Amino acid sequence: MRRKLVTVAGLGIVAGVGAVWLAAHQPPDRPTEPGPLLTLLVGASLLGCGLASWRARPANRLGPVMILTAFAWFASQLSEASEPWVYTLGSAIQYVWVVGLIYLLLSFPSGRLAGRLDRWLMGAVGGLFVLQLLAMFEGNKAGLRCASCPNNLLQVIHANPQAMHLLGLERLLGGLVLTAIIVVVVRRWVRAGAAERRAVAPVLVTGCASFIALIWTVTFDLLGDPLSALPATVWF
Numbered sequence: 001m002r003r004k005l006v007t008v009a010g011l012g013i014v015a016g017v018g019a020v021w022l023a024a025h026q027p028p029d030r031p032t033e034p035g036p037l038l039t040l041l042v043g044a045s046l047l048g049c050g051l052a053s054w055r056a057r058p059a060n061r062l063g064p065v066m067i068l069t070a071f072a073w074f075a076s077q078l079s080e081a082s083e084p085w086v087y088t089l090g091s092a093i094q095y096v097w098v099v100g101l102i103y104l105l106l107s108f109p110s111g112r113l114a115g116r117l118d119r120w121l122m123g124a125v126g127g128l129f130v131l132q133l134l135a136m137f138e139g140n141k142a143g144l145r146c147a148s149c150p151n152n153l154l155q156v157i158h159a160n161p162q163a164m165h166l167l168g169l170e171r172l173l174g175g176l177v178l179t180a181i182i183v184v185v186v187r188r189w190v191r192a193g194a195a196e197r198r199a200v201a202p203v204l205v206t207g208c209a210s211f212i213a214l215i216w217t218v219t220f221d222l223l224g225d226p227l228s229a230l231p232a233t234v235w236f
Helices: 002-024 036-056 062-080 084-092 096-107 116-138 160-191 194-223 226-232
Strands: none
Touching: 002 036, 002 062, 036 062, 062 084, 062 096, 084 116, 096 116, 096 160, 116 160
Protein backbone atom coordinates (compact mmCIF):
# COMPACT_ATOMS: atom_id res chain seq x y z
CA MET A 1 0.00 0.00 0.00
CA ARG A 2 2.82 2.41 0.83
CA ARG A 3 4.47 1.87 -2.56
CA LYS A 4 1.11 2.35 -4.28
CA LEU A 5 0.46 5.59 -2.42
CA VAL A 6 3.92 6.94 -3.23
CA THR A 7 3.45 6.09 -6.91
CA VAL A 8 0.06 7.78 -7.08
CA ALA A 9 1.42 10.82 -5.24
CA GLY A 10 4.31 11.09 -7.72
CA LEU A 11 1.96 10.85 -10.70
CA GLY A 12 -0.29 13.43 -9.10
CA ILE A 13 2.60 15.87 -8.70
CA VAL A 14 3.52 15.44 -12.36
CA ALA A 15 -0.10 15.96 -13.42
CA GLY A 16 -0.42 19.01 -11.16
CA VAL A 17 2.75 20.64 -12.49
CA GLY A 18 1.56 20.10 -16.07
CA ALA A 19 -1.90 21.51 -15.33
CA VAL A 20 -0.52 24.59 -13.57
CA TRP A 21 1.90 25.20 -16.45
CA LEU A 22 -0.92 25.03 -18.99
CA ALA A 23 -3.09 27.38 -16.93
CA ALA A 24 -0.24 29.89 -16.60
CA HIS A 25 0.96 29.94 -20.23
CA GLN A 26 -1.92 31.01 -22.44
CA PRO A 27 -2.41 33.92 -24.86
CA PRO A 28 -4.50 36.84 -23.56
CA ASP A 29 -7.51 35.91 -25.70
CA ARG A 30 -7.69 32.29 -24.49
CA PRO A 31 -10.13 31.53 -21.64
CA THR A 32 -8.05 30.36 -18.66
CA GLU A 33 -10.53 29.56 -15.91
CA PRO A 34 -9.57 28.38 -13.38
CA GLY A 35 -6.21 30.12 -13.15
CA PRO A 36 -2.96 28.45 -12.05
CA LEU A 37 -3.47 29.16 -8.33
CA LEU A 38 -6.97 27.70 -8.15
CA THR A 39 -5.89 24.77 -10.32
CA LEU A 40 -3.13 23.94 -7.85
CA LEU A 41 -5.19 24.57 -4.72
CA VAL A 42 -8.18 22.42 -5.67
CA GLY A 43 -6.16 19.62 -7.25
CA ALA A 44 -3.64 19.39 -4.40
CA SER A 45 -6.44 19.41 -1.80
CA LEU A 46 -8.30 16.57 -3.51
CA LEU A 47 -5.12 14.56 -4.05
CA GLY A 48 -3.82 15.03 -0.49
CA CYS A 49 -7.16 14.26 1.17
CA GLY A 50 -7.65 11.27 -1.13
CA LEU A 51 -4.26 9.79 -0.29
CA ALA A 52 -4.83 10.29 3.44
CA SER A 53 -8.31 8.74 3.28
CA TRP A 54 -7.11 5.79 1.20
CA ARG A 55 -4.30 5.09 3.65
CA ALA A 56 -6.56 5.32 6.70
CA ARG A 57 -9.46 3.32 5.23
CA PRO A 58 -8.32 1.22 2.24
CA ALA A 59 -11.71 -0.54 1.94
CA ASN A 60 -13.62 2.75 1.60
CA ARG A 61 -14.09 4.13 -1.91
CA LEU A 62 -13.87 7.79 -0.91
CA GLY A 63 -10.07 7.92 -1.02
CA PRO A 64 -9.66 6.47 -4.54
CA VAL A 65 -12.57 8.57 -5.82
CA MET A 66 -11.00 11.75 -4.46
CA ILE A 67 -7.71 10.82 -6.13
CA LEU A 68 -9.42 10.16 -9.46
CA THR A 69 -11.29 13.46 -9.10
CA ALA A 70 -7.97 15.23 -8.56
CA PHE A 71 -6.54 13.70 -11.74
CA ALA A 72 -9.72 14.62 -13.64
CA TRP A 73 -9.41 18.19 -12.34
CA PHE A 74 -5.82 18.42 -13.55
CA ALA A 75 -6.77 16.78 -16.88
CA SER A 76 -9.41 19.45 -17.48
CA GLN A 77 -6.55 21.86 -18.13
CA LEU A 78 -5.68 19.92 -21.28
CA SER A 79 -8.31 22.09 -22.91
CA GLU A 80 -5.75 24.91 -22.67
CA ALA A 81 -3.20 23.02 -24.82
CA SER A 82 -2.13 24.23 -28.26
CA GLU A 83 -1.88 20.80 -29.90
CA PRO A 84 -5.24 20.04 -31.57
CA TRP A 85 -5.47 16.42 -30.34
CA VAL A 86 -4.62 17.40 -26.76
CA TYR A 87 -7.07 20.31 -26.90
CA THR A 88 -9.79 18.01 -28.26
CA LEU A 89 -9.21 15.45 -25.51
CA GLY A 90 -9.19 18.14 -22.85
CA SER A 91 -12.41 19.70 -24.13
CA ALA A 92 -14.14 16.30 -24.15
CA ILE A 93 -13.21 15.52 -20.52
CA GLN A 94 -13.18 19.08 -19.20
CA TYR A 95 -15.97 18.52 -16.67
CA VAL A 96 -15.44 14.88 -15.75
CA TRP A 97 -14.18 16.03 -12.35
CA VAL A 98 -17.74 17.15 -11.56
CA VAL A 99 -18.85 13.49 -11.67
CA GLY A 100 -16.30 12.63 -8.99
CA LEU A 101 -17.32 15.58 -6.83
CA ILE A 102 -21.00 14.61 -7.05
CA TYR A 103 -20.21 10.99 -6.18
CA LEU A 104 -18.24 12.15 -3.13
CA LEU A 105 -21.11 14.30 -1.93
CA LEU A 106 -23.81 11.67 -2.45
CA SER A 107 -21.83 8.74 -1.01
CA PHE A 108 -20.15 10.39 1.99
CA PRO A 109 -19.20 8.92 4.47
CA SER A 110 -19.73 5.29 3.41
CA GLY A 111 -18.28 5.67 -0.07
CA ARG A 112 -21.32 3.93 -1.62
CA LEU A 113 -24.45 5.35 -3.23
CA ALA A 114 -27.42 4.94 -0.92
CA GLY A 115 -30.11 3.89 -3.37
CA ARG A 116 -31.88 4.23 -6.68
CA LEU A 117 -32.24 8.03 -6.50
CA ASP A 118 -28.49 8.46 -6.13
CA ARG A 119 -27.86 6.21 -9.11
CA TRP A 120 -30.42 8.12 -11.20
CA LEU A 121 -28.74 11.41 -10.33
CA MET A 122 -25.33 10.04 -11.24
CA GLY A 123 -26.76 8.72 -14.50
CA ALA A 124 -28.26 12.14 -15.28
CA VAL A 125 -24.87 13.77 -14.76
CA GLY A 126 -23.26 11.23 -17.08
CA GLY A 127 -25.93 11.91 -19.70
CA LEU A 128 -24.94 15.57 -19.80
CA PHE A 129 -21.59 14.58 -21.31
CA VAL A 130 -23.44 13.12 -24.30
CA LEU A 131 -24.59 16.68 -25.09
CA GLN A 132 -21.00 17.89 -24.71
CA LEU A 133 -19.75 15.35 -27.25
CA LEU A 134 -22.63 16.08 -29.65
CA ALA A 135 -21.73 19.76 -29.50
CA MET A 136 -18.12 18.93 -30.29
CA PHE A 137 -19.23 16.89 -33.32
CA GLU A 138 -20.93 20.02 -34.69
CA GLY A 139 -18.89 22.97 -33.44
CA ASN A 140 -15.34 24.25 -33.73
CA LYS A 141 -13.08 27.09 -32.57
CA ALA A 142 -14.80 30.47 -32.19
CA GLY A 143 -18.25 28.93 -32.31
CA LEU A 144 -17.58 27.03 -29.09
CA ARG A 145 -14.73 28.78 -27.31
CA CYS A 146 -12.30 31.26 -28.88
CA ALA A 147 -10.86 32.28 -32.24
CA SER A 148 -7.30 31.27 -31.32
CA CYS A 149 -8.23 27.83 -29.99
CA PRO A 150 -6.85 24.82 -31.91
CA ASN A 151 -9.03 22.73 -34.19
CA ASN A 152 -11.58 20.47 -32.56
CA LEU A 153 -10.74 17.14 -34.18
CA LEU A 154 -14.11 15.62 -33.27
CA GLN A 155 -16.01 17.98 -35.53
CA VAL A 156 -17.70 16.15 -38.42
CA ILE A 157 -20.19 18.82 -39.55
CA HIS A 158 -20.00 22.62 -39.52
CA ALA A 159 -22.94 23.79 -37.43
CA ASN A 160 -21.72 26.14 -34.71
CA PRO A 161 -25.19 27.62 -33.92
CA GLN A 162 -26.60 24.14 -33.28
CA ALA A 163 -23.56 23.30 -31.16
CA MET A 164 -24.13 26.40 -29.06
CA HIS A 165 -27.76 25.39 -28.54
CA LEU A 166 -26.62 21.97 -27.32
CA LEU A 167 -24.15 23.55 -24.91
CA GLY A 168 -26.87 25.87 -23.63
CA LEU A 169 -29.16 22.89 -23.07
CA GLU A 170 -26.34 21.07 -21.28
CA ARG A 171 -25.80 24.01 -18.93
CA LEU A 172 -29.50 24.41 -18.25
CA LEU A 173 -30.06 20.72 -17.47
CA GLY A 174 -26.84 20.66 -15.48
CA GLY A 175 -28.08 23.49 -13.30
CA LEU A 176 -31.34 21.64 -12.65
CA VAL A 177 -29.53 18.40 -11.78
CA LEU A 178 -27.14 20.18 -9.41
CA THR A 179 -30.07 21.90 -7.71
CA ALA A 180 -31.78 18.52 -7.22
CA ILE A 181 -28.58 17.08 -5.73
CA ILE A 182 -28.32 19.96 -3.26
CA VAL A 183 -31.94 19.42 -2.18
CA VAL A 184 -31.37 15.66 -1.70
CA VAL A 185 -28.21 16.12 0.34
CA VAL A 186 -29.66 18.88 2.54
CA ARG A 187 -32.77 16.78 3.26
CA ARG A 188 -30.59 13.87 4.33
CA TRP A 189 -28.59 16.13 6.60
CA VAL A 190 -31.77 17.48 8.24
CA ARG A 191 -33.07 13.96 8.86
CA ALA A 192 -29.76 12.61 10.21
CA GLY A 193 -28.83 12.29 13.88
CA ALA A 194 -26.73 14.90 15.68
CA ALA A 195 -23.46 12.93 15.47
CA GLU A 196 -23.90 12.24 11.76
CA ARG A 197 -24.75 15.87 11.11
CA ARG A 198 -21.50 17.01 12.69
CA ALA A 199 -19.52 14.49 10.63
CA VAL A 200 -21.19 15.37 7.34
CA ALA A 201 -21.43 19.15 7.81
CA PRO A 202 -17.96 20.13 6.42
CA VAL A 203 -18.42 18.04 3.27
CA LEU A 204 -22.01 19.23 2.88
CA VAL A 205 -21.10 22.91 3.13
CA THR A 206 -18.09 22.62 0.81
CA GLY A 207 -19.90 20.51 -1.78
CA CYS A 208 -23.06 22.61 -1.84
CA ALA A 209 -21.03 25.83 -2.06
CA SER A 210 -19.19 24.40 -5.06
CA PHE A 211 -22.45 23.40 -6.74
CA ILE A 212 -24.03 26.80 -6.06
CA ALA A 213 -21.00 28.40 -7.72
CA LEU A 214 -21.45 26.09 -10.71
CA ILE A 215 -25.17 26.92 -10.92
CA TRP A 216 -24.31 30.63 -10.80
CA THR A 217 -21.84 30.11 -13.65
CA VAL A 218 -24.51 28.29 -15.66
CA THR A 219 -26.93 31.17 -15.13
CA PHE A 220 -24.25 33.68 -16.10
CA ASP A 221 -23.41 31.77 -19.30
CA LEU A 222 -27.02 31.39 -20.38
CA LEU A 223 -28.55 34.73 -19.42
CA GLY A 224 -25.68 37.14 -18.84
CA ASP A 225 -24.94 38.75 -15.49
CA PRO A 226 -27.94 37.74 -13.29
CA LEU A 227 -27.63 40.76 -10.96
CA SER A 228 -27.77 43.26 -13.80
CA ALA A 229 -30.83 41.49 -15.21
CA LEU A 230 -32.85 41.37 -11.99
CA PRO A 231 -34.89 44.60 -12.48
CA ALA A 232 -36.14 43.44 -15.89
CA THR A 233 -36.40 39.68 -15.31
CA VAL A 234 -38.63 37.49 -13.18
CA TRP A 235 -36.57 34.60 -11.76
CA PHE A 236 -38.26 31.30 -10.96
